[in-house]
Amino acid sequence: MKAPRLVAVILAGGSGTRFWPLSRKGHPKPLLRAGGRASLLADAVARARRFAAARDVWLVCGAEHAAAMRREAGLAADRVLVEPAPRNTAPAIALAASRIAADDPDAVLAVLSADHRIPDAAAFAASVRRAAPAAATGALVTLGVEPTRAETGYGYIRLGRPAGPKFRGLHRVARFVEKPDRARAKRYLEHGGFLWNAGIFVWTARSILAEIERCAPALAEALEPVRRAATRGRALGPVLARTWPRMPSEPIDTAVLERSRNVWCLPVKWRWSDVGTWRSLAEELGVNGAASRALEGSALFFDAPGNLVRAHDRPIFLLGVEGLAVIDAGDALLVADLGRSGAVRDVVARLRKHGWGDLL
Amino acid sequence: MKAPRLVAVILAGGSGTRFWPLSRKGHPKPLLRAGGRASLLADAVARARRFAAARDVWLVCGAEHAAAMRREAGLAADRVLVEPAPRNTAPAIALAASRIAADDPDAVLAVLSADHRIPDAAAFAASVRRAAPAAATGALVTLGVEPTRAETGYGYIRLGRPAGPKFRGLHRVARFVEKPDRARAKRYLEHGGFLWNAGIFVWTARSILAEIERCAPALAEALEPVRRAATRGRALGPVLARTWPRMPSEPIDTAVLERSRNVWCLPVKWRWSDVGTWRSLAEELGVNGAASRALEGSALFFDAPGNLVRAHDRPIFLLGVEGLAVIDAGDALLVADLGRSGAVRDVVARLRKHGWGDLL
Numbered sequence A, B: 001m002k003a004p005r006l007v008a009v010i011l012a013g014g015s016g017t018r019f020w021p022l023s024r025k026g027h028p029k030p031l032l033r034a035g036g037r038a039s040l041l042a043d044a045v046a047r048a049r050r051f052a053a054a055r056d057v058w059l060v061c062g063a064e065h066a067a068a069m070r071r072e073a074g075l076a077a078d079r080v081l082v083e084p085a086p087r088n089t090a091p092a093i094a095l096a097a098s099r100i101a102a103d104d105p106d107a108v109l110a111v112l113s114a115d116h117r118i119p120d121a122a123a124f125a126a127s128v129r130r131a132a133p134a135a136a137t138g139a140l141v142t143l144g145v146e147p148t149r150a151e152t153g154y155g156y157i158r159l160g161r162p163a164g165p166k167f168r169g170l171h172r173v174a175r176f177v178e179k180p181d182r183a184r185a186k187r188y189l190e191h192g193g194f195l196w197n198a199g200i201f202v203w204t205a206r207s208i209l210a211e212i213e214r215c216a217p218a219l220a221e222a223l224e225p226v227r228r229a230a231t232r233g234r235a236l237g238p239v240l241a242r243t244w245p246r247m248p249s250e251p252i253d254t255a256v257l258e259r260s261r262n263v264w265c266l267p268v269k270w271r272w273s274d275v276g277t278w279r280s281l282a283e284e285l286g287v288n289g290a291a292s293r294a295l296e297g298s299a300l301f302f303d304a305p306g307n308l309v310r311a312h313d314r315p316i317f318l319l320g321v322e323g324l325a326v327i328d329a330g331d332a333l334l335v336a337d338l339g340r341s342g343a344v345r346d347v348v349a350r351l352r353k354h355g356w357g358d359l360l
Helices: A042-050 A062-075 A088-103 A121-136 A182-191 A207-214 A215-233 A238-244 A279-286 A338-351 B041-050 B061-075 B089-103 B123-137 B182-191 B207-213 B217-231 B236-247 B278-284 B339-353
Strands: A006-012 A057-063 A080-083 A108-113 A142-144 A154-160 A171-177 A194-204 A265-267 A293-297 A299-301 A308-310 A316-319 A324-328 A333-337 B006-012 B057-062 B081-085 B108-113 B140-145 B156-162 B173-179 B194-202 B262-268 B291-296 B301-302 B308-309 B316-319 B324-328 B333-337
Touching: A006 A042, A006 A062, A006 A088, A006 A121, A006 B262, A042 A062, A042 A121, A057 A062, A057 A088, A080 A088, A080 A238, A088 A108, A088 A207, A088 A215, A088 A338, A108 A121, A108 A171, A108 B041, A121 A265, A142 A154, A142 A207, A171 A194, A171 A215, A171 B316, A182 A194, A182 A333, A182 B061, A182 B339, A194 A207, A194 A265, A207 A215, A215 A238, A215 B324, A238 A265, A279 A324, A279 A338, A279 B182, A299 A324, A299 B339, A308 B207, A316 A324, A316 B339, A324 A338, A324 B333, A333 A338, A333 B057, A333 B324, A338 B301, A338 B316, B006 B041, B006 B061, B006 B089, B006 B123, B041 B057, B041 B061, B041 B108, B057 B061, B081 B089, B081 B236, B089 B207, B089 B217, B108 B123, B123 B140, B123 B194, B123 B262, B140 B156, B173 B194, B194 B207, B194 B262, B207 B217, B217 B236, B278 B308, B278 B324, B278 B339, B324 B339
Parallel strands: A006 A057, A006 A108, A057 A080, A142 A265, A293 A308, A299 A316, A308 A324, A316 B333, A333 B316, B006 B057, B006 B108, B057 B081, B140 B262, B291 B308, B301 B316, B308 B324
Antiparallel strands: A108 A194, A142 A194, A154 A171, A154 A194, A171 A265, A324 A333, B108 B194, B140 B194, B156 B173, B156 B194, B173 B262, B324 B333
8 A cells, every 4th residue: 555645734724812912913823933943834834844745735824814824834826725714623624625635535634733833843744644544544533742741721632442453553532621620630641541632633635524524514515615616626715705604613623523433543742832822932942940031132131030032123131020921022012921921812802992903 | 687599509420320221321310201291300400490590500410411411401501510520429519519609609509419309399499498597507407308118228317406596497417327227227217316318408608618628628629729710710621620530539428417517407208219229210100019100101001010111112011910110211121120120230230241332
């Protein structure tokens, strides 16, 4: 059996308001440089290119950002699928699978996010390759990341029994678990057998479309004209404009995976973060009780450990403070307790009311 | 006896490095706007004008800042006395007294600082007028501020016995006390009879010059050519250039007051602050556990009390932080714990080493 053809589908539909003031309506989270030299999106493309040919990297993103995203990703225009409006991950994945199935229904899709951070790209690609044979024979594979702390910000996958020789290395999924409270997260960590649900999937276009038919009939129905247009090689813009409003807005997890009996998990051990808040980014960058970090620009720390700083056009000097995010976006400056950085979203929600709608 | 002529001498020689990054070599503390619409210097001039005619307000400042200070103070050029180099308050006061004595040795000088904050200018002027008759008959009067807290950042005056009918309302000074530790400051507050030494003096030009002769002979000797030039109506620049390097650098307190037997204290009760640090400025502006304040510019506070913010060309948003100074000077931004704001001086001392000498 020849190695299946690997195709990457990069989802870039999220807005990431919690990274305000750097993330904006017109400059969403995937475009942020998060400590690396490249943006999160460019990193995701580089990761995809470890296992997929250039023409086999696809991007799904919103209409507003399509031009900027395409430039940043360095993809051909016909590899960018534009969602007329955000509808969560199920319609985005269904759209990509429909388009790719028109060329090759047996292509193995690796679905990844444009705004996660996975430092070890080689290990990531190896895991995708490891999942591919099972995916090629019909399994829906989700990657489960071995937890390193009692994290309450992620959903979990409870591992079931090993899959046996047919899908070597995979496990059944016993169940998907919502974000737990602190006590439960601790138990998961101590108990073992609970993995972080990273939202990274490996499956063929054919399998996921079939499972959408089975588990999500409303989505399948709304999708039908898109599949037809794709099969006939038509441009998808006009049909999406008509059908997209009818797509149920739902994550693939609840729409399909939790209802399917064909979901398998590949446990992986590399470092992964969804970089959900300034705090998680700070942790990714090694900010701790002894160290502060500058994301960009010049910063000087005087007796000031545990801070994440982003300077813009002027240096930032910290004196005697700890655990802060100090983010200068050029037209707005945020000083936030890193422990409260989830609430940045609430600040953003109130900007317009305070007369700062132009900073959204 | 007619009311004595009141003359104001505003000392503006300090640099105020603890207000970095707003205070700079070329933009010292008296030029800062500290919450009011005007700078500290302009406030001091307005205070002086409550008891002195426009031509009777004098400013003593360093050569570097003379032009900017004069503009800000709105004084005639011949009312600005320029020190070739900083030499602390004794030479500055001696210079002003020498120059003013040439016109009117019996003028009563009220010596005040360009960088203090006294919200009640009327009460301040009333105190100066109250001290004037005693000063006119030869007393050296220092104003002592009734303490409102156990402050360790100020020197104290231990009050002696009341002066009796000759100098009604005045007291002898039992002694001057250095900045105390916390326990001692508490005792002073509970005990009473200890006042803050605010460095505000009322005396005639003749009296202070005579006392300088008596108590500070080295200063008097270095001053002699200056007095002569002033008496003859000559420009002081050339003689100061020659004699200034010989002036002993010393505060008037140790050079004269602590050695003199002719020093009296007028207790006063108005609010006074030497605005020594970002923290004391924050307190002056009403920053506390329930409130934050913006010194200038736009700031929004989300669950962030007790902060002092100065925005420049971009709004500053605070989230979940407390007790910070966030000071955007345009070319440098400081984020400091208000409780550590005395250490701003140490940051400034290390700027050059870190390659930021241009921000001094």
